[in-house]
Amino acid sequence: MIAAVLGSGAWGTTFAQVLADAGCTVRLWGRDEALAARITTEHENDRYLPGIVLSAGITGTTDVRAAVDDVDLVVVAIPSQSARATLEPLRDLIPDKAVAVSLMKGVELSTDQRMSQVVGDALGLPPDRVAVVSGPNLAGEIAQRQPTATVVSSSDPQTAALVARACSSGYFRPYTNPDVVGVELCGAVKNVIALAVGMAQGRGFGFNTTATVITRGLAEITRLGLVLGADAETFPGLAGMGDLMATCASPSSRNHTLGKHIGQGMTLDEAIVATGGTAEGVKSCRSVLELARSVDVDMPITEAVVAVLHEGLPVGEMARGLLARPQKSEKA
Ligand SMILES: NC(=O)C1=CN([C@@H]2O[C@H](COP(=O)(O)OP(=O)(O)OC[C@H]3O[C@@H](n4cnc5c(N)ncnc54)[C@H](O)[C@@H]3O)[C@@H](O)[C@H]2O)C=CC1
Numbered sequence: 001m002i003a004a005v006l007g008s009g010a011w012g013t014t015f016a017q018v019l020a021d022a023g024c025t026v027r028l029w030g031r032d033e034a035l036a037a038r039i040t041t042e043h044e045n046d047r048y049l050p051g052i053v054l055s056a057g058i059t060g061t062t063d064v065r066a067a068v069d070d071v072d073l074v075v076v077a078i079p080s081q082s083a084r085a086t087l088e089p090l091r092d093l094i095p096d097k098a099v100a101v102s103l104m105k106g107v108e109l110s111t112d113q114r115m116s117q118v119v120g121d122a123l124g125l126p127p128d129r130v131a132v133v134s135g136p137n138l139a140g141e142i143a144q145r146q147p148t149a150t151v152v153s154s155s156d157p158q159t160a161a162l163v164a165r166a167c168s169s170g171y172f173r174p175y176t177n178p179d180v181v182g183v184e185l186c187g188a189v190k191n192v193i194a195l196a197v198g199m200a201q202g203r204g205f206g207f208n209t210t211a212t213v214i215t216r217g218l219a220e221i222t223r224l225g226l227v228l229g230a231d232a233e234t235f236p237g238l239a240g241m242g243d244l245m246a247t248c249a250s251p252s253s254r255n256h257t258l259g260k261h262i263g264q265g266m267t268l269d270e271a272i273v274a275t276g277g278t279a280e281g282v283k284s285c286r287s288v289l290e291l292a293r294s295v296d297v298d299m300p301i302t303e304a305v306v307a308v309l310h311e312g313l314p315v316g317e318m319a320r321g322l323l324a325r326p327q328k329s330e331k332a
């Protein structure tokens with residue numbers, strides 16, 4: 001199979017490596033010419049994955065037309081809020097046989113769409129030609145070929161199976177799941193929960209607080225997902241609990257790290273600079289909250305993250321506000 005991966009950041013480059021190791025010919029598109037040349041000739045992406053020697057089966061390019069010519073897979077790994085504008089000009093260039101794959105974990109501001117919806121809309125593809133990949137997949141670990149599993153989801157089981165075949169290797173094990181809504185919401189909202197966990201840890205709180213935020217975070221992801229038609233079995237799976245555990249535990253998570261900087265007293269602008277890389281939850285917390293409000297779902301942790309990051313709530317007030325809420329049943 002021939003794959004074009006759009007976005008030569010940490011995850012795009014790592015997933016290009018996964019595809020190459022699984023036997024695909026991979027064209028990795030990015031905007032930086034010097035970096036694209038180094039990917040092709042030196043087999044390295046020193047900006048995002050320093051120290052990793054990339055497979056010789058990956059060619060870097062800045063020519064997006066050439067990248068998508070005659071491909072079987074178009075894989076998208078750019079920040080969620082830039083996806084639509086980047087993909088729309090490619091609308092007439094996608095081969096009829098090709099399937100699009102979103103690696104992005106966000107919700108678009110202004111439309112509140114999940115990224116598979118944005119990709120389908122922007123490229124003019126029906127849902128059965130779009131898949132998503134989401135799970136406990138910290139790029140730095142996978143780039144070192146450490147073992148992990150993931151979820152490939154599409155409304156069309158054949159599309160999911162095709163993408164799973166394309167990325168399956170000795171260290172990367174995809175499971176398929178037809179619940180696109182659940183898988184994508186898990187990926188987007190766990191970033192918001194990881195921000196909250198980071199804030200708590202930055203304030204000096206310990207494991208009880210972390211476990212509480214993760215567990216109640218999963219409860220609010222589940223509440224939203226079920227109202228939007230997701231399958232309850234997705235949430236305790238790899239895309240749900242699995243990814244929450246990885247992102248909320250790892251110091252290499254950008255969302256977790258950014259939250260920690262905020263907890264330690266940085267402003268949002270300072271924390272963005274200190275973190276580097278794309279922390280999707282910073283923007284997606286707003287679209288997730290809007291989505292939740294549109295279907296009348298209560299998401300107190302998400303609401304608190306929005307209040308701290310975008311509405312001036314002092315981070316020291318966050319726990320007090322969450323714990324002062326009226327008593328309720330754990331199952332409500
Ligand atoms: N890094 C990770 O471990 C994982 C990341 N993801 C998701 O993958 C997506 C991409 O994340 P990363 O690769 O980690 O981000 P990154 O920050 O490492 O790289 C982003 C890439 O997108 C490019 N880019 C930025 N704005 C652009 C624009 N307007 N047009 C075209 N390209 C643009 C940047 O130059 C860079 O190459 C995000 O949605 C993230 O949540 C998902 C799983 C794992």
Ligand SMILES: O=C(CO)COP(=O)(O)O
Nearest residue numbers: 135136137138253254255
């Ligand atoms: O999605 C991820 C792990 O599955 C990566 O998390 P961060 O974007 O917070 O680094």
